[in-house]
Amino acid sequence: MDDIIKIEPNELRTEMQKLRAEGYDFMRSLTGMDWGEEGLGVVYHLEKTATGENKVIKAVTANREKAEPAFAASRCAAGPALPGQRLQRSA
DSSP: OOOEEEEOGGGHHHHHHHHHHTTOOEEEEEEEEEOGGGOEEEEEEEEETTTTEEEEEEEEESOSTTHHHHHHTTTTSSSOOSTTOBOOOOO
């Protein structure tokens, strides 16, 4: 099983950009989660296609009423949001 890297939502964009620069160029899946008392969040499954190495990124916010702003900075941080698409560098 892949190790899960837990990060704060406001760090999501920076972490995803770092992983893309490290060669993680394939998003296997992106899942929105409701963990009840723990809060709302997202889980990214990424792959470095050159080596087959995988990473799982989890970000959660306990603020259920204003969860969207917590993740707003992460929009498009990793590229396409569809599983199986190659991650594109933005200009």
